Amino acid sequence: MSGSYGEGDPAIPELARRAHEAAERDGRGSYTDPATGYLVQCASALRQRGRCCGLGCRHCPFPREAQRAAGRAILRPLPPGF
Template identity: 50%
Template sequence: MNDAKTTKTKIEELHKKACEEGRDFYIDPETGYQVMTALYHRKRGHCCESACRHCPYGFKKQD
């Protein structure tokens, strides 16, 4: 498995676990930054249009 796929899989696992535990954030394994979960976004109740990694509203930035 290549590094990009391994990282994506790890992020998906971290996000799923954080949501199952009711947490609003998890730590990105590569950067150490906090990442907002989809759970957090839904609790906030609206899209900020910043193309967040786990946006439950489907927003994608235009190139």
Template identity: 45%
Template sequence: MDSVTGDDSTLREDWRTPHRSRLSPDHPQFEEISSRHAAAIEQNVPTYTDPASGFSVFTARFLARRAYCCASGCRHCPYEV
């Protein structure tokens, strides 16, 4: 397991995947987004660039290490919100 906090019990069971209500597997750029997310985690950087908007997006690992939900609707939010 990729433990990131002292208490991982607050994370969604599938916290490493995008929050389904914020990025559907049917999204036309799902594969590209998933690839960029995985690369950012591999490189241990907190964000990647969204291919459509150009905005920076936080990775699930970064958000989990922060240890709380900010309630901003993050794409990779690891918490149940």
């Protein structure tokens, strides 16, 4: 999903969230998005990079400040309670 808030975003579709959880549980660094068929990197694989790449990854584990510093183009306002 383009423009997610990163890992934990409540707007990530439930099927994608489940696929991510299964991939993380199984130790895989990515999963196939059930809706699009695209390969999506898991938060653990992104974390291993050591820094945010700024590309707007769905499961970006880095704080908004790091995402902004890396040049992430989409940083929507956080939803209440996020």
